[in-house]
Amino acid sequence: MPAHAKITAIGSYTPERKLTNADLEQMIDTTDEWIVQRTGIRERRIAAADQYTSDLCTSAVERLIETSGKSVDDVDMIIVATHTPDFPFPGVSALLQAKFGIRSTGAVDLNATCAGFSYGVHMAGGLIASGLHSKILVVGADTMSKITDYTDRTTCILFGDGAGAVLVERDEEQPSFLAAHMGTDGKGGIHVYRTGLSNTMNGVPLVDTKCFIQNGREVYKWAVGTVTEGIRTITAKAGISTDDIDWLVPHSANMRIIESICEKTGIPVEKTLHSLVTCGNTSAASIPLALDFGVQEGKVKKGDLVLLYGFGGGLVHAGLLLRWGIDKPRMNPA
Incomplete structure (x- = not known):
């Protein structure tokens, strides 16, 4: 429900x-x-x-x-x-x-x-x-x-x-939260991290720079496989096909990751919203930025099926299928 x-x-x-x-x-x-x-x-x-x-x-x-x-x-x-x-x-x-x-x-x-x-x-x-x-x-x-x-x-x-x-x-009359899926691979945390009070993880010494460290190749493989499977799980839960999705809004990590996910799920790249071209990877901000840009540009309309999918350090991932319920804002911010 x-x-x-x-x-x-x-x-x-x-x-x-x-x-x-x-x-x-x-x-x-x-x-x-x-x-x-x-x-x-x-x-x-x-x-x-x-x-x-x-x-x-x-x-x-x-x-x-x-x-x-x-x-x-x-x-x-x-x-x-x-x-x-x-x-x-x-x-x-x-x-x-x-x-x-x-x-x-x-x-x-x-x-x-x-x-x-x-x-x-x-x-x-x-x-x-x-x-x-x-x-x-x-x-x-x-x-x-x-x-x-x-x-x-x-x-x-x-x-x-x-x-x-x-x-x-x-909202009793028009609920928009339709389906969700999430998961964790804590053993993969070694591939993307920032040190803090500890500089070891699962007994493995870390690069202790206090800056962001990432093994891009490993994160790429995990993200593409995990998000692809997660999208299939969500559509099955909701009883829809990927053709029914109006907009996929994945974490804007890298355009190559997004293209690979689209290729494997059959969702056209043209039906994705991302913020990476002008904003780069903004981590937790990337999805709401892309979503807001889509709303402001008149792409995302009331009634659209929108699938958000975040993935990152942990390794953690979370997808959420929504029936969009907002009309275009009354004004564009400067």
């Missing part, structure tokens, strides 16, 4: 500064052609030195309010998906509560890396369907530039910063 919840508003934000492939050519041994061929990325947005994840979240929520006309004063839970919080604690969710002066709300940060937004929306839908909450603010955001080693040409070409926010509310 569908959960009696739906997304009722969306907004996003990216910093002003652009880091283009031409800029990277001046920093490391790479070329625009090499980057585009392997990733599809042409530029990224980079947070200012004094701009942090909570700042990006705040701007995304402000855009949500501006474009939807909705209030967040009565939100009764805030979920922020991020692995680059301003502080170990207090959480970004608590900082948002203070920023918007929300009087009575729970606040929790969620770390499922690049799958974080999908996890957050899934959890919000469950909390509302249970009757425990009625209006939840979910934000996916990361400032990847602050944990990226810009001497490592295999990773620094990928990442950018951004935030995207949605409201999830109870």
Whole structure:
């Protein structure tokens, strides 16, 4: 049975500064052609030195309010998906509560890396369907530039910063949460990580740089196989075929991963939404950014079947099938 919840508003934000492939050519041994061929990325947005994840979240929520006309004063839970919080604690969710002066709300940060937004929306839908909450603010955001080693040409070409926010509310008449699937391969965590208090994992020493470390080849193989199978599982649960999906919104990690997933599932690349060309890989922000861009451009329409699929460090993945319930926003943010 569908959960009696739906997304009722969306907004996003990216910093002003652009880091283009031409800029990277001046920093490391790479070329625009090499980057585009392997990733599809042409530029990224980079947070200012004094701009942090909570700042990006705040701007995304402000855009949500501006474009939807909705209030967040009565939100009764805030979920922020991020692995680059301003502080170990207090959480970004608590900082948002203070920023918007929300009087009575729970606040929790969620770390499922690049799958974080999908996890957050899934959890919000469950909390509302249970009757425990009625209006939840979910934000996916990361400032990847602050944990990226810009001497490592295999990773620094990928990442950018951004935030995207949605409201999830109870709706008895037109529930939009149709099916979900998620999973974990903790043994694969060695392939994409950032060290913290410990610098070993499962007895294996890690590269202790405090920056993002990734084995791209292994992550690629895992992502393509896992997401392909996950999409098949979700469509089977919902009793639909991949032909019925109007928009696939995968984590914008790499265009080659997206193309491979499309090839294996039969979903045309033209039916995918991604944010990587102009924003790079923004981790937990990549899906809401792509979704908001699609809404603003008039691609995603009320009634469309939209499949979100996040995947990343953990290794974790989460897919969510939604019946889109929002008309085009009343205005385009500047």
